[in-house]
Amino acid sequence: MASEPSDLPRILIVDDERSLRVQLKWALSAYPVLLAGDRGSALELFERERPPIVILDLGLPPDCDNATEGLAILREIQARQPLTRVIVASGNQDRRNALMAIGLGACDYYAKPIDAAVLGVMVERAWNYYKLQSDLQALPSGADDAPVASTAAGLVASSPAMHKVCSLARQAAASTVSVLLTGESGSGKDMLAKAIHGWSPRAEGPFIAINCAAIPDALLESELFGHEKGAFTGAVGRVIGKVEQAHAGTLFLDEIGDMPLALQAKLLRFLQEKTIDRVGGRRPIAVDVRVVAATNKNLEAMRNDGRFREDLFFRLNEFDIALPPLRERPEDIVPIARHLLTKHRHTVATPPQAFSPTALDRMQAYAWPGNVREMENRIKRGIVVGQGVITAEDLGLASFPVDGALETGAAPMDQGDDLPTLRAAREDAERHLINRTLAMTDNNIQKAARILGVSRPTLYSLIKSLGIPRGDE
Numbered sequence: 001m002a003s004e005p006s007d008l009p010r011i012l013i014v015d016d017e018r019s020l021r022v023q024l025k026w027a028l029s030a031y032p033v034l035l036a037g038d039r040g041s042a043l044e045l046f047e048r049e050r051p052p053i054v055i056l057d058l059g060l061p062p063d064c065d066n067a068t069e070g071l072a073i074l075r076e077i078q079a080r081q082p083l084t085r086v087i088v089a090s091g092n093q094d095r096r097n098a099l100m101a102i103g104l105g106a107c108d109y110y111a112k113p114i115d116a117a118v119l120g121v122m123v124e125r126a127w128n129y130y131k132l133q134s135d136l137q138a139l140p141s142g143a144d145d146a147p148v149a150s151t152a153a154g155l156v157a158s159s160p161a162m163h164k165v166c167s168l169a170r171q172a173a174a175s176t177v178s179v180l181l182t183g184e185s186g187s188g189k190d191m192l193a194k195a196i197h198g199w200s201p202r203a204e205g206p207f208i209a210i211n212c213a214a215i216p217d218a219l220l221e222s223e224l225f226g227h228e229k230g231a232f233t234g235a236v237g238r239v240i241g242k243v244e245q246a247h248a249g250t251l252f253l254d255e256i257g258d259m260p261l262a263l264q265a266k267l268l269r270f271l272q273e274k275t276i277d278r279v280g281g282r283r284p285i286a287v288d289v290r291v292v293a294a295t296n297k298n299l300e301a302m303r304n305d306g307r308f309r310e311d312l313f314f315r316l317n318e319f320d321i322a323l324p325p326l327r328e329r330p331e332d333i334v335p336i337a338r339h340l341l342t343k344h345r346h347t348v349a350t351p352p353q354a355f356s357p358t359a360l361d362r363m364q365a366y367a368w369p370g371n372v373r374e375m376e377n378r379i380k381r382g383i384v385v386g387q388g389v390i391t392a393e394d395l396g397l398a399s400f401p402v403d404g405a406l407e408t409g410a411a412p413m414d415q416g417d418d419l420p421t422l423r424a425a426r427e428d429a430e431r432h433l434i435n436r437t438l439a440m441t442d443n444n445i446q447k448a449a450r451i452l453g454v455s456r457p458t459l460y461s462l463i464k465s466l467g468i469p470r471g472d473e
């Protein structure tokens with residue numbers, strides 16, 4: 001534990017019993033503490049002070065015998081500041097709730113009455129972990145090699161490959177060069193384009209996107225450059241095009257490989273002269289935009305066989321960033337999956353809280369031919385069908401041979417999407433709980449069995465029948 005007083009974290013203590021709050025305050029007298037007795041005051045204090053550590057009693061009014069209130073606070077804190085380390089307290093009888101809180105992201109738990117020495121160790125551990133994590137997150141702003149856990153606009157980047165991409169993107173963002181993003185469909189090009197805009201000095205200006213593949217060739221020119229009233233049949237009024245709308249901001253040209261050759265010439269002229277001509281317009285209009293283009297096609301090959309103008313290619317490709325497919329950055333799989341679960345949880349009334357260990361294994365072994373978009377679709381489905389946790393079956397990933405998936409890509413989602421059997425779902429949940437409890441007790445079978453409320457022989461036989469590897473084996 002750091003000895004500098006300024007290095008001590010603020011700790012928010014949430015407990016409805018005044019005497020317990022006082023006791024905890026005394027046990028943690030070395031730290032600046034904040035005290036709250038219910039959800040309202042706890043969240044208000046949290047919002048104002050952003051304490052790195054929270055000690056949270058799960059049973060709070062109005063229903064102190066139930067963990068609803070405590071779990072709601074935990075969820076809220078996680079949503080507002082995922083780095084916060086939350087230590088939960090429960091009565092001796094409600095270990096299940098405490099375990100549920102761990103599943104939701106709490107870092108530790110204790111059963112009342114608390115031993116001050118144990119609490120001290122938990123707080124130290126929580127603080128050390130918090131500092132490590134926040135150091136990691138702080139790096140991208142200054143460092144060139146910019147490792148990031150999470151960045152602008154919800155872009156999650158944990159792998160070395162994505163750290164590199166984000167670092168390049170930040171460098172590009174600081175200048176006005178045109179950026180060309182390449183990468184497989186669903187790998188995050190659109191998201192990265194928004195992040196570049198957000199990191200650039202133009203962040204306050206507009207971000208205007210146009211998908212060149214989605215608009216019929218005949219309409220694309222007026223969509224891009226706008227038109228004057230009467231410019232063609234049906235042009236009943238003046239329309240401002242996307243390029244002009246992006247003035248002082250960023251223009252994102254998605255699927256640039258689908259732009260027809262005739263229009264490529266006009267786009268090139270705009271990039272060279274920084275002026276546009278509305279269709280039917282009489283004079284050029286000066287526009288100041290930064291262009292980011294993206295494609296999942298091989299523009300080099302298209303350039304070689306004349307389908308893409310060479311001069312435009314070089315104009316757009318002043319700075320190129322290649323987004324690796326998800327299968328080439330396995331370190332991103334679990335963080336992105338967790339992020340997507342949080343992002344889409346609100347779509348159902350009682351959403352699953354976590355992934356089962358098998359689901360996590362399967363996701364990491366899978367080849368993700370549709371990249372993050374495919375993951376998002378599978379997780380949205382998992383949220384709808386999952387009960388408590390999202391299993392591999394819920395994601396439609398239960399029946400893929402791991403090696404085959406890695407080598408060949410997997411079948412599309414609507415092909416091996418087995419519904420989970422009740423038994424498989426129960427086994428997944430049991431495996432998950434036992435794994436977590438073993439991890440919490442450093443593989444101490446006796447302690448784990450006590451926490452789980454089963455005898456030691458029963459726990460041994462469950463470990464064997466569920467195929468749970470033991471840390472000491």
Ligand SMILES: Nc1ncnc2c1ncn2[C@@H]1O[C@H](COP(=O)(O)OP(=O)(O)OP(=O)(O)O)[C@@H](O)[C@H]1O
Pocket residue numbers: 154155156157183184185186187188189190191192254295296336339372373376
């Ligand atoms: N690193 C990431 N972190 C969080 N979400 C991501 C990440 N990458 C992609 N996504 C999500 O995955 C989905 C697909 O991403 P996006 O649309 O940016 O891909 P794309 O490469 O532009 O696809 P396409 O080539 O088909 O246009 C989006 O919903 C996006 O929010």
